Amino acid sequence: MVPVPLRPPTWEQTRKIWVDQAVQERDLGALRKIGGLPGGFAGERKRVWPILLRVDSFVSERSNVEASDVNAKASTSTVPINSEGQTTSTKSAYDLAQGPGHALEGTSKGSPEVLTHKDEQQVKLDTDRSFVTYPTDISPETKKELQDDLENLIVGVLRKYPALSYFQGFHDILSVFYLNYFPPKPIPTGRERSMSRRLEREQARSRSRSQSQSRSQSQSSSMTDLPGLLTPAKTPPPLTMTPPENAIVDSDLRDRDTGEWRELRRCVEVLCLTRVRDAMGSGMEGMMGLLKLLQNLLSHADPSLYNLTSSISPSGSLPFFALSWVLTLFSHDVDDLETISRIFDWGLGRNPSWVVYLSAAVLLANKPQILVLISQLPQEYTDDPTLLHPLFSRLPPLYPDTPTSAPPTAQESEKEKLKKTLEWFHDPSLPSPYDPIPLSKVFELGDELMERLPWDGEAVRGKAVFGPGSVLVSYEEEQADGGRWSAEECLARIDVDVILPGALDPPEDEDEKPRRGRIVRQPGFREVLTRIQPSTLVAFGVLMLGVGIAVYGVKGEGRGWRGWWGLGRAVWEEYRY
The missing domain is CATH 1.10.8 (Helicase, Ruva Protein; domain 3)
Structure with a gap:
């Protein structure tokens, strides 16, 4: 008899074996590696995420x-x-x-x-x-x-x-x-609804027959409770009514x-106290610190990209186009559940600075497309770099690749893509003009950056920005202590030494010291204002005010809100006439 060759295991089966072993051994290092591979944790997230946290x-x-x-x-x-x-x-x-x-x-x-x-x-x-x-x-x-x-x-x-x-x-x-x-x-299809109704009718008939037989037996036995006496049966309780298919059940009763x-609640508590605590204080200094780290990281990872991102913002300002990325762990900007879940697969087991490295990795992976689009834009965009802000704030499509999935193919010509880009500048709700980028490539770039330029190293200088109250610092302490931590310890760090004094101040020689790769001196903020058309300045002021409202909308009493309001008011007062 000819032996039947065994089929090799699918990648899902192989991945499950790896996950099972890592979960059993509580091997965080192995889980971090698996989380960055094509496919991620897929259906194993409820088992893995609590371990990563x-x-x-x-x-x-x-x-x-x-x-x-x-x-x-x-x-x-x-x-x-x-x-x-x-x-x-x-x-x-x-x-x-x-x-x-x-x-x-x-x-x-x-x-x-x-x-x-x-x-x-x-x-x-x-x-x-x-x-x-x-x-x-x-x-x-x-x-x-x-x-x-x-x-x-x-x-x-x-x-x-x-x-x-x-x-x-x-x-x-x-x-x-x-x-x-x-x-x-999901909403069932027509055939599924038909089969479901048929099954419900059959179950209803079966219940009705059982209840009729039960009532008959009850009445028969009640007539012979005592010899010679006719004892009426007790009134049976009303039957429980099944709500109709489209009834809305009060969610408070679920x-x-x-x-x-x-x-789930335990995961959320740990997330709040040990991962996003810096964003849940009274101000947003912690998020500004992450943007400062991104700025430092880009200046060493890719000086030309750093110069380009700096040119779209006022002199000395932070890369605010990435604010929602670091604030919401990319969840606000990703419109697909599997994609953002894969991002969490990669990030949850790492130092909270991972969101900075993923931001840099996205920019590096998307840099060739950004440069091509900029080269094809009309002259007004290159004359006024602040108009390029949407090119950076909009994420490229990140697709959750698997070992067997084929990459999406772009079917548009360069001319069609340029037309799409110009339309998108006026209507950001339109689809992104960028070609898709596989998540595994972005994760690989992020890991490489973490290893080459660690957040607390001499290049990124994270310890010169974040104090002992930040989650970036406390995370390292928790890991050194075997991961043991308490809610009281975390709560005691809220708004306490999150950012070191002066860490967010721009360098005093920012306007005079040329950046690496720059040909001309970066002009000062007032100088930039004098070069830009009034209509653009008003739009920029509205943009800055909008960012401030988005960030400080719930925390309107913080110092940050007053700063944003002052910037918007200065622009308005300077050029409203």
Whole structure:
């Protein structure tokens, strides 16, 4: 008998074997490598992401036990918010967590009043407009349930840790976690709906026959309870009504105290306290520090690209085109769930500075396309480099490549692409003019940059920017301590020595010292203003004001907001006549 040759395992099967072994051994190094490979973790994310975040190292100093066991019930659900987005409160979230049988929603044990967070109204506004790009093919009812769950998830962690501040874009990050834990069911096709209704009818007939037989037996037995007496049967309880197919079930009644929900909440807590804590303080200095690191990194990784990115901004300013990238971990700018999930596969197991290195890797990978488009643009764009800002702020399409997937092919001619680019300048909602770039290539570039130019090395000088209160520094301390950390330690670092004094100030000789690769001196800000047309200046002022509103919209009392307002007002006052 001729032996049948064995089929080689698929890449999915091979990847699962690797993941199983790394998970069993808690091998973070192996998981980091796997996360950057084509395909990522795919269906294994619920197992892997908690390990990358080191959720099992979360301890509470109050009771020296896992904080999730102590506080889990404090965030199982949220109190319904009234029409004004406000509720009253008398107890702290921690006190409620210690109390037996409490809940944040109305339950059979009562509805104790809960300490609300100051940002809950903004959370409600943002979650009500979430899940627009993805997932697709879901009903309006399902979308509303997703939004309610997302609001519940965000409010839960904010109430548990009221020292944290919400920032717009945080809901984009958590939506990625939520959808990987609870992927929605798509709208069924016509045939699937028909089969489902047929099955429901058959089940209804079966229940009806069983109930009829049960009532007959009950009536028969009730007539012979006592000899010689006719004892009427008790009235049976009403049958439970099954809601119609299109009924909307109150989302507050859905169970959010399952094992998956508890695991998701723990991941979110660790993410907030150890990865994005710098963005959840009272100001945005931490994000400015990340942009400073990006500026330093580009100056050494690719001086010509650094000079180009510097030319589109006022002298000495930071690369604000990447602000939403570093603030939301790319989740606001990526319009595909698998793509942003792959980015999290690569980034979650690394120092929080990974978002800076991924930003630089995207720019380096996209540099050839940027240069080609710039060379084909009309003269007005090269005369006024600030008009090139959209070319940098818009991500190229990043496609989640796998070992067996074929790369997307561009079908457009250079002329068509240029026409598309000019249209896109006037309408950013149009598709990107860039050709797709595989994620694995970007990850490879990011890893190479991390190894060659570490964030705390002499070139990038991260330790000259970030202080001991930053997540970049505390992450290294946690890893050196075996990953053990406590919520109290993290909360104590909020707004404390996140950025070192003077770290964000531009160099005093910025206007006089030529940058590497520059032919002419970078003009000062006022000099730039005198060269630009008034209409462009007004647009630039609106742009700067818009960035300020986007960043400081929820934190309007911070120093950063006043700075942004001052810049926009200066431009307006200088050229409004």
